[in-house]
Amino acid sequence: MTNTTVNSLEHLEQKQDFIQRHIGPDAVQTEAMLNSMGLNSMDELISQTVPESIKLPQSLNIGDSRTEVDALNYLKSIAKENKVFKSYIGNGYHPTLTPNVILRNVLENPGWYTAYTPYQPEIAQGRLEALLNFQQITLDLTGMELASASLLDEATAAAEAMALAKRVSKNKKANTYFIADDVHPQTIDVVRMRAEMFGFDIVVGNKNEIADREDIFGALLQYTSTSGEINNIEPIIAAAQANKAVVAIAADIMSLMLLKSPGSMGADVVLGSAQRFGVPMCYGGPHAAFFATKDKHKRSLPGRIIGVSKDRRGNPALRMAMQTREQHIRREKANSNICTAQVLLANMASFYAVYHGPVGLKTIAQRIHRLTDILASGLQKSGVQLMHDTWFDTITFKTDHKADIIARAEQHQVNLRSDIDGAISISLSEATTRQDIAELFDIILNKQHGLDVEQLDDEVMANGTNAIPEEFVRQDAVLTHANFNSYHSETDMLRYIKRLENKDLALNHSMISLGSCTMKLNATAEMIPITWPEFANMHPFCPNEQAKGYHKMINELSDWLIDITGYDALSMQPNSGAQGEYAGLIAIQKYHESRGDSHRNICLIPSSAHGTNPASAQMASMKVVVVECDKKGNIDIADLTAKATELKDQLSCLMVTYPSTHGVYEETIQQICDIVHENGGQVYMDGANMNAQVGITSPGFIGSDVSHLNLHKTFCIPHGGGGPGMGPIGVKSHLAPFLPNHPVMKLEGTGENNGAVSAAQFGSAGILPISWAYIAMMGDDGLKQATEYAILNANYLANQLSQHYPILYTGRNGRIAHECIVDLRPLKEATGITEMDVAKRLMDYGFHAPTMSFPVAGTLMIEPTESESKFEIDRFIEAMVAIRGEIAKVESGEWTLDNNPLHFAPHTQQDVLDPEWNRAYDRQYAAFPVASVANDKFWPTVSRIDDVYGDRNLICSCPAVESYRDE
Template sequence: MTLNTAYQEKFQSRHIAPNEADTAQMLKTVGVNSLDELIDQTVPAKIRLKQPLNLPAALSEFDYLNTLRQTASKNKVFKSYIGQGYHDVIVPGVIQRNILENPGWYTQYTPYQAEIAQGRLQALLNFQTMVIDLTGMEIANASLLDEGTAAGEAMFMQYSLRKNQQASVFFVSEEVLPQTIDILKTRSEPYGITLQVGDHRTVELNENMFGAIVQYPAGDGQVYDYAGFAADAHAKGIKLTVVADLMSLVLLTPPGEWGADIVVGTSQRFGVPMGFGGPHAAFFATKDEYKRSMPGRIIGVTIDSAGNYALRMALQTREQHIRRDKATSNICTAQALLAIMAGMYAAYHGPQGLKLIAERIHGLVVLLSQSLEQLGYEQLNSAYFDTVKFDLGNLVNPIHSEALNNEVNFHYKGSQISIAIDETTSPEDIKTIVKFFAKVKGKTINDVDFDGLQAKLQTVIPTNLQRKSAYLTHPVFNSHHSEHEMLRYIKSLETKDLSLCHSMIALGSCTMKLNATTEMVPVTWADFGKMHPFAPADQTGGYMQLFDELNNWLSEITGFAAMSLQPNAGAQGEYAGLMVIRAYHMDRGDHHRNIALIPSSAHGTNPASAAMAGMKIVVVKCDENGNIDVADMRAKAEQYKNELSCLMVTYPSTHGVFEESIIEICEIIHQNGGQVYMDGANMNAQVGLTSPANIGADVCHLNLHKTFCIPHGGGGPGMGPIGVAKHLVPYLPGHAVVDIDKGKSIPAVSAAPWGSASILIISHAYIAMMGGDGLTNATRYAILNANYIKARLQHHYPVLYTGANDRCAHEMILDCRAFKNFGIEVTDIAKRLMDYGFHAPTVSFPVAGTVMVEPTESEPKHELDRFCDAMISIRHEIDDVEKGLSDKTDNPLKNAPHTVGVVTGNDWEHPYTRQKAAFPLPYVAAYKFWPSVGRVNDTYGDRTLICSCPPLTDYEFEESEVTTPEFGT
C-alpha cells in the first residue's frame, strides 16, 4: 500500500455535486464531448476572460476555519454601551440552535408557494402580531431591512399619501439617529423632498410639510411626550412617523395610542446578535387605511380548498414584480429569518418575561444614574428607558481612557457621553462602570450606597407615558415558555415547510444553491456576533481584514475597481448603483441626465429602483427570441442622448441567454453619454468565464444570497454589494457615523456602514474555500446542469428562448401557455409539483404562463433526474386532460396539492386514485413531503385581510364563509 501524506480534501468537490461518472452521462445527454465544448457553445467567445481568476489558492474547510479564527481574534469584543440602535442580546439557545443554525429554516425560499410554507408564514404572522401589539398600530408587515431604510420607506409613503401635492418638506427631529437621517438624505434628494432637521419642541409646523419623524425614546435616551406634537401635526394635515425602540414599548405608552400614523424600528434586541450591523429585522406598522400603500410583505390569514385555516402573502399586487415603477417600493428581500427569531423570542419569554427583561434593563440604568449622581455627576435625561447622558466637561478624556482600560465602550459626542444598558448587563457591570467613574473623581465605590439605592429603585418614566394597555395576549405568546415546549413548537412549524433539506428548489433567477455548514458556522462566533457597528476602529481589525479581502476578491471576480459592501439586499444594491451613477452625472454638471433605458424583460425591481432614484423609465423592446432589440435600443439611446443616464441590463438575460450583442449594447450607451448598470441576479453564469467589466458595464450589484451562498432565509436576509469602475469609486456610499467616505460619497443607503456585516463571512468562506478554479467550475456545472434539464425536458415542454447554438445559460424558461387551451394553468403545475415533493420553479416570470428553471451546480444528477421525472409525469397528466382521459376540472393538477387529511379521509370521490394523488411516482413514497394545507384561496385572503394571529375560535371557519376558490398566479 502506497501512502499519500499530501492529500487535502477540496471543498469544491463538496459544493459541486455531479461526480465524474455523472458528468460523462450528462454530457452525453446534452450532446457534447466535454464540458469545455459545452461552454464554448454557450458563452460567446468575445466576452470570455483571457486569464483565469487571480484568487488565493483554495483552502480546505478545516484550514479555513483555523485561518478565520486568527482573523476573528483581531476583533476586540469590549462591553458595548454605545446603543444608537444596536444592543447586545441574549439569544435563547433553543432559538439559536433550532432556527439560526438550522438549515430547515435558513435554506427556505420566500413563501410565494404558500402551501409548503405554512410554518414560516405562521412564524412571520407571530412577528406581525408582536409588532402590532407593542406599537399599538393596526397592521404590520413581515419585516424590512433595517431601521434606517424603514424610516426612508415611511417618508416616501407619507409623501405618496399627501393631500397637498405642493407640500415637499419633511420635518426630522434632530434626535433621530444620525444613520437614519443619513438615509433620509439619500432617499429624499431624487424626489426633491426638503429635509428640515430641528427641535420638535420649537419647530413651527406648516402647510409645506407633508410629514414628520421623531425617535421614541430620542437618540440621546430622553423619553418625550409627543402627544401634543402629534396633535399639532394632524391639525395641519401632517402625518407622523415614530421610530420606536421595541423593547421600550413594553413599558412605554405605545405610539399608536398617542397619535402615530406609522411606527418603524428594529427588532434586533429581541434575541438577534448585533453582528457588526446586521442582519436584523426592521418593523413597519401603520393604520389599516394605509395597507395598500405599505411597503414590504404582509402575511395574511385565508382558507384553503377545504375551507381550513391557511396563511399566505397578502396584497401582492402592491409589490414591485407586478407594479414595477409604480410600486410603493423596490423591496425584493425582507429579513424573514431574523423576524422569525424575534417573534420566537417574544413567544419564548411571553408578555411577563418581556416585562421582567424591560424592567431589569430600566432598573439597572436608574441604578447607574443614581449611583453616578451620588459621585457628583449630573445626569441630563429627566425621563429615560435604558440610556442616560452626562456632560463630563474636562473629565471626558479620563473617563474615556478608564473605559477602554476596562474594555468598555460608551457613546461620545464632544464632552457628552451616553450609556445604553441592555439585557446582558448585570449589577456587577454597573459596579464596574461606577468604579472607574469614582476613580476619576478620586473616590471609590464605597462612596456609593448601592444597597440603599437598589432597595428603593423607582421608575423615572412619567405616569402618563407608562404603558397601561395589554400586549401579546394571544395563546402563541403564552404557551411556549419551557424549552421543551418551545423546541416542539419550532419543530412543528419547521415540518410544514419545504427547504433545501428536502429537495432541490430550481428557482430561475434565485439560485438556491448549497449553503455549506462550514460557511455558516462562524456567523455565530462571539468575535463576530457581539461586535457593535460603531465600535472604535482599533477594535475591529478582524472585520476590516475580512472586508478588505472580500472587496479584493469580488473586485477580481467582477473586474471592477472597488466594491461597496453596504447595500443589504439586491434591490438595495440596484438603488445604490443608480444613485452612484446619478452622483457621477451631477458632479459633471449633467443634471439633466435622468433617463434610464430598461428592457421589457427586466426584473420588476429594476424600474422600481430607477423610479426611486428619480429617473424616468424608457422601455426597450425585446425581439422574438427574447433578446434586447438592438435597433430599438440604439434608436432610443440616440433619441435621448442628451438626457440618457443609464441602461439597466441583466446578463445573461432574464430569459436565461448569453446575448451575443451585449458588448455592442454597452458601447451604444457609452457613445450616447450614459452608464451601464448590470443587474447581477444571473452572476452564477458569469463567475470565472466572463465578468461585468469585461462586457462593458460600469456598475453591477451582486446578490450574495444567490451566487455567493448566503442563504435565502425564508425570504431574507440578503446582501447586494455593488462593484464599480474606477471613475465611479469616489461616489460609493459613505456613512454619517463611521468614516468610509470615498471623496464624493453619496449618503448611506443602509443603516450600518457595511450592511449586514456578519453574513459577509459566508461569502468570504465560499470564495476562500473554492478558489478561482473552484468558482469557475461552479459556473461551468451550473450551465451543464441547466442544459441537462433542458435536454431532458425540451421534448415535453417548449423551451422559450435559447442562445445561438441552442444552449441555455444557467436557467431556462419552459413554455406552459398552450396548456391553458384545455384548462390547465401554470399555477396548477406549480401546485402539483408539491405532491411530487418539489417547490415549483419561478412561476410566470419573466413571461406569464411559463416556469423558469435554475438547478445550480450543487444539485447531483439523481436529483435533477427526480425533478425531470416529476415534470415529465406532470406532462403526461396534462396529456390525459387534453385527450379527455382525465376530467377537465376534477384531476390531480386542479386539486393539487393533496394533503394527508384529504388522501386518508373517509370520503374520496375523485375519478383518480388516492395513490395517484399522493404517490404519483415510485420515489415519492420513499420520502414523502406532505403539504400541510390544500390550495390557498388568494381572493378570500385579500377580501378579508387579517394580518395578526386571530383568536383560536376563528381558526375554524363557518361553512357559510367558505367561497369557491379563485386562484391567481
C-alpha cells in the same frame, strides 16, 4: 509496494477538496449528462454556449481552493483580531442574549435558513406563522392597526415611512420632510439621502418646531430619543397632523414593553429595529426592522404582509397578502423597490417573544430599566449632571473629562458612546449585570465614589423613580395571544419550533429550482463562523481598531469580488440586492451631476427586466423607458439604438441583466454597452445572474460600469425564508467617488459627504463570513467550475424537458445559460391547465415550484444550480414528465378540467383520508404519483389557498388558536 503508496500525498489531499462537496455531479454523472447532449467535454459545452468575445483572457486571482479545516482555521485567526468589548454605545444596537434553543434550532438550522420566500404558501406555513407572530408583536407593541413582515433595518424603514408620508399626505403642495434632531444620526443620513433622490427637501431641527410648520408633508420623531430622553410626542403628533403632516415614530422595541404605545398617541407610522429581541449585533446586521401603520394606508405599506386566508377545504391558512404590490407586477409604479426582507431575523425575534412571553419580556425590560435607574441615581449622587430627567435604558451626562473617561473605559474593555458634543451616553441592555454597573461607576468616577449597587437598588425601591413619567407608563396588556403564552419551557419551545419547521419545504429536503434566485448549497462550513462571538457580538460603531478582524475579512472579500467582477472599487453597504440597485443608480446620478449633467434622468430598461430594476429607477427619480426584446428574447438592438440616440441628451443609464432574464447569453451585449456609452449613458448590470459569469466572464470585462452582487444567490448566503440578503456594488474607477459613506463611521475611498443607503457602514456584515468562506474554499478553479456546472445542469435539464415541453428561449447552438423558461401557454390554451396548477402539483412530488410567470406570464423559469446532482435533477425531470402525462389525460378527455390531480393539488393527508373521496384518480396516485416520492414523502399541511378570499378579507394578525385546533 503496498496499497498505501499508490497515490501521491497531493492526490490524497485533493480528496478533502471542498469543490467536490459543493458541486453536485461527480465525474460519472458529468459524462452521462454531456453524452446525452451529444457532447464530449465541458469545454465543448462552454464553447457552444458562451460568446467567445466575452470570455476572460486569464483566470481569476483568488488562489487555490482551501479545505474546510484550513479556511475555518484562518478565519478564526482573523476573528481573534476583533476585540469584543462590553458595549454601551446604543444608538440603535444593543447586546442581547439569544436563547440557545433559538440559536441552535433556528439560526443554525438549515430547515429555517435555507427556505425560500413564501411565494408557495402551502409548503411555507411554518415560517408564515412565525412571521404572523412577528406582525402580532409589532401590532401589540406599537398600538397600530397593520404591520409588515419585516424591512431591512431601522434607517431604511424610516426612509420608507417618508415615502409613505408623501404618498398619503393631504398636504399635497408640501415638499418638505421634517426630522427631529434627536433621531439616530445614521437614520437621519439615510432618510436625507433618500429624500435627495426623490427631490424632497429636508429640515432637521428641534421637534418642538414641528407645530409651527405648515409646509411639511411629514415628520420623523424618535421615541425614546437618541440620547435617551422619553419624548412627550403626543402634542407634537397632534400639531403636525393638524397641519396635514404624516408623523412617523422610530421606537425602541424593548422600551415599548413599559412605555405607552406610539399608536395610542396618534402616530401614523411606527418603525424600529427588532434586533434586541434575541438577534446579535453582528457588526451592524442582519436585523429585522418592524413597520406598522394605520389600516387606511394599507395600499401604501412597503414590503410584505402575511395574511390569514383559508384553503380549499375551508381550513385557516396563511399567505403573503396583497401580492399585487410586488415589484415584478407594479415595476416603476411600485411603492418601493424592496425585494429581500429579513425573514430569518424576524423569525428569531418572534421566537424570542414567544419563548419569554409577555411576563418574561416585561421582566427583562424592567430589569434593564432598574439598572439604568441605579446607574443614574449613583451618578447624580456623585454630582454628575444628566442631560435628561427621563429615560428607559439610556442616560447621557455632561462632562469636562470626556477623554479621561473614554480612556479609562478602554482600559476596562468597555465602549461608551462619545459622539455627542460635551457628553457621554450609556445604553444598558439585557446583558448588563449589577457588576457591570459597579464597573461603570469606577470608569466614570475614577473609583472615587463609595457607591454600592445593592444600596442604590434599595433606595430606588424605597423612593421610587420618575424616570418614566406616569403618563408614559404602559397600561394596556400586550401579547395576549396563546402563541405568546404557551411555550416557555425549553421542551415546549423546541417542539413548537420543530412543528413549524415540519410544515416547510426547504433546501435540506429537495432541490429548489427557482430561476433567477439561485438556490444553491449553503455549506455548513460557510455558516459556522456567523455565530462566533468575535463576529456576532461586535457593535457596528465600536472604534475601528477593535474591529481589525472584520476589516481584514471585509477587505479580502472585497478584493476577491473586485477580481471576480472586473471592477475597480466596491461598497459593502447595501444590505439587499434592491438596495444595491438603488446605491448603484445613486452613484451614476452623482457622477452625471459632477460633470454638469444633472439633467440626465432617463433609464432604459429591457421589457424582460426584473421588477426591482424599474422600481429602483423611480426611487432615484429616473424616468423609465422600456426597450423591447426580439422574438428570441434578446434586447432589440434597433429599438435600443433608436431610443438611446433619440434620448442621448437626457440618457442616464441602461439597466441590463446578463445573461438575460430570459436565460441566454446575448451575443450583442458588448455592442449594447457601446451604444449606451456612445450616447452619454452608463451601464448598470444587474448581478442577479452572476452565477453564469464567475470565472468565465465578468461585468467589468463585458463593458458595464456598475453592478450589485446578490451574495444571497451566487455567493452562498442562504435565503433565510425571504432574507437576509446582501447586495454590495462594484464600480469602475470613475464611479468610486460616489459610493455610499456613513455619518458615524467614515469610510475611505469615497466622497467624505456622501450619504448612506443602510443603517450600518458595512450593511449586514455579520453574514459576510459566509461568502468569504465560499470563495476561499472554492478558489480560482472551483469558482469557474461552479459556473460551468451551473450551465451544464441547466442545459441537461432543458434538453430533457424539451422532449415534453417547449423551451421558450435558447441562445447559440440551441443552448441556454444557467436557467431556462418552460412555456406552458400552449398547454393552457389546449387544456385549461395553468402554470399555477403545475406549481401546486409539484408539491405532491416533493418539490418547490420554479419561478412562476416571470419574466413571461404563463411560464416556469427553472434554475437547477451547480449544487444539484444528476440524481436530484432526474427526480425533478421525472416529476415534470409525469405531470405532462397528467395534462395529456386532461387533453384527451380522460380527466375533466375540474376533476384531475392538478386541479386539486396539493394533496394533504386530510385530503387523501377523506371518506368521501369521489375523484377520477385514486388516493394512492394523489399522494404518491411516482415511486420515488414514497421514499421521503413531504406532506403539505394545507390544501390550495384561496388568494382572492385572503385579499378581500384582509386579516394580518394571529387568528384564534381554536381555528388551528379545529383543523
